[in-house]
Amino acid sequence: MKYSHLNIILLIVIAISSCSKDPSIPNTDVIPLDIPNGFPNPIIPEYNQVTKAKIRLGKALFYEKGLSRDSSTSCASCHFQFAAFADPNTLSTGIDGRLGFRNSQALFNLAWKPDFFRDGGVQSLELVTLNPLHSSSEFDSNSADMIRKLKNSSYYVQLFREAFNDTVSLSNTLFALATFQRTLISGNSPYDRYIFNGNEASLNDAQKRGMNLFFSSRTNCSTCHSGFNFTKEGYFANGLFPAYPDSGRQRITLLETDRNKFSVPSLRNIEYTAPYMHNGEYSSLEEVVDIYNSGGFNVMNKDSLIRPLGLTADEKADLISFLKSLSDEEFISNPNFQPESE
Ligand code: HEC
Ligand code: HEC
Structure with a gap:
């Protein structure tokens, strides 16, 4: 097939604009996950495709203690990388030293899971975060408080803008955390x-x-x-x-x-x-x-x-x-x- 002149000009414009990225413009390039040999295709919702900027924001949020009511606890307080993102404690400690009632789960290959938690109580990785956010033995917080704190940080305002061309919001927070967790892929044993x-x-x-x-x-x-x-x-x-x-x-x-x-x-x-x-x-x-x-x-x-x-x-x-x-x-x-x- 022959390209028309117009198509060639369009291609050049796209090529030039993708070379000189303005950091304030969201990086919406969808990237594939790195799938190990022998694994089937993962489940990635159409409305929340994987991009580098979402992964970066999601990782920052995963380690962010400000998500909890008293800024003492992050996702990583109960999901440790050295333990394949499980917790070496029998039960995990949330804010004010409160104990949960189940052993924390390892986090890997979540992009293939149809449902979450040991009883399957949640069907979407995007929604998992609502659980620790509201649980009195985990973050004991709420979306309004969480958003207010994140909006006070110029670092997060910038990361949300890069990932979504949008402000800090609950849905963007949930989408970014789910995206980072989908990159936790383990298949090299x-x-x-x-x-x-x-x-x-x-x-x-x-x-x-x-x-x-x-x-x-x-x-x-x-x-x-x-x-x-x-x-x-x-x-x-x-x-x-x-x-x-x-x-x-x-x-x-x-x-x-x-x-x-x-x-x-x-x-x-x-x-x-x-x-x-x-x-x-x-x-x-x-x-x-x-x-x-x-x-x-x-x-x-x-x-x-x-x-x-x-x-x-x-x-x-x-x-x-x-x-x-x-x-x-x-x-x-x-x-x-x-x-x-x-
Ligand atoms: C206080 C400890 C604690 C904190 C904080 C915590 N988790 Fe968990 N997480 C757990 C426990 C315990 C379970 C198992 C719960 C169950 O089965 O009911 C779990 C389960 C999960 C699961 C389900 C995994 C699967 O295979 O079904 C995901 C995903 C997850 N957590 C992600 C997160 C994210 C993201 C955050 C931060 C927003 C977070 N967790 C914060 C303790 C914690
Ligand atoms: C009938 C289905 C079934 C069979 C058969 C079975 N398992 Fe399991 N296994 C489970 C379930 C369900 C759990 C989780 C139970 C719980 O959370 O209390 C589990 C948990 C485990 C765990 C702990 C995992 C963790 O992360 O806590 C190990 C290890 C394990 N099984 C190994 C084995 C081995 C080895 C065999 C064969 C001897 C086996 N299982 C046979 C269903 C099964």
């Missing part, structure tokens, strides 16, 4: 290098034996922890506690058939995200594998796949070695996820 890049040597013999156990009908681990992200994205009762004061999915649906069910967590980076389960009551992978091996407790709705497994000490050790092959060291040290100095 020894397991990935073995499966997707064909690097035989990246798993040792114990890890290979453990992998076979994990994917076997002897353990059934991979029935629930399935797919590229090691979760089938549903709600199940694995029944690893004798009693469930937190009824999980039932709190949202009010159905007795959902009592004791929780979302299946990804097992990527599991070595970094201790303690484990919705209440953070198991502190090591050894404890987790022991309790699965025992078959758990007879609680309502417990899944029939959870039953005594009869694993030997060596098999348990192999299974744990395999779980540790899902660790992505690059992810927990990636400087792109660390705060910029203002």
Whole structure:
């Protein structure tokens, strides 16, 4: 196809204007996420495409203590990069030392998640922030206060302008935070290098034996922890506690058939995200594998796949070695996820 003169002039104008960007004009160039080998296409809403300026603002907000009522707490106070953005504490501390009621979740590969929180109470990553913002045991704040504080900062006024060509607002805050979190992608573990890049040597013999156990009908681990992200994205009762004061999915649906069910967590980076389960009551992978091996407790709705497994000490050790092959060291040290100095 031949370009008309007009089209050529237009192309030159676009090329010149994109070379000399005025920083006060929003950077609306949509950029693709960096998708690891073997991952499907992510879910990115049409109304909130990824741009560099939104990522930058979203990261600043993620580390911003001013989002909380007394400016003491940020998202990063409960989501630490060294722990794959989970929290090494059993329960996290929000403002005034208040404890929440669940163990914090790791944050990675969120661009593929259909719903959020351990009970699936929120269906959009854009809306997740409203929860910590209003929760009395997290930020204990409200949008009016948050916006007022951000508007007082020339740094944020500038970042919002660059990202949205707009002022500080609640929706822009939610969009930027969701965008930054969509860039938290983890898919470079020894397991990935073995499966997707064909690097035989990246798993040792114990890890290979453990992998076979994990994917076997002897353990059934991979029935629930399935797919590229090691979760089938549903709600199940694995029944690893004798009693469930937190009824999980039932709190949202009010159905007795959902009592004791929780979302299946990804097992990527599991070595970094201790303690484990919705209440953070198991502190090591050894404890987790022991309790699965025992078959758990007879609680309502417990899944029939959870039953005594009869694993030997060596098999348990192999299974744990395999779980540790899902660790992505690059992810927990990636400087792109660390705060910029203002
Ligand atoms: C006081 C601690 C605390 C703070 C502050 C906090 N979180 Fe969380 N976060 C948690 C806990 C606990 C959960 C699990 C909650 C549940 O299952 O009900 C969670 C869950 C999440 C999830 C769901 C992950 C998934 O896989 O479903 C996202 C996303 C998230 N937080 C993002 C944020 C963002 C963004 C901020 C800041 C605006 C933030 N969090 C502030 C403790 C915290
Ligand atoms: C019936 C589905 C199911 C099966 C089978 C299953 N799991 Fe799970 N797994 C879950 C659910 C649901 C949770 C979250 C439970 C909670 O939050 O209390 C979980 C949590 C975990 C956790 C803790 C994750 C975290 O971030 O806290 C680990 C580790 C784990 N499973 C490993 C395994 C292994 C190893 C096997 C095989 C021996 C296995 N699972 C079999 C459903 C299952």
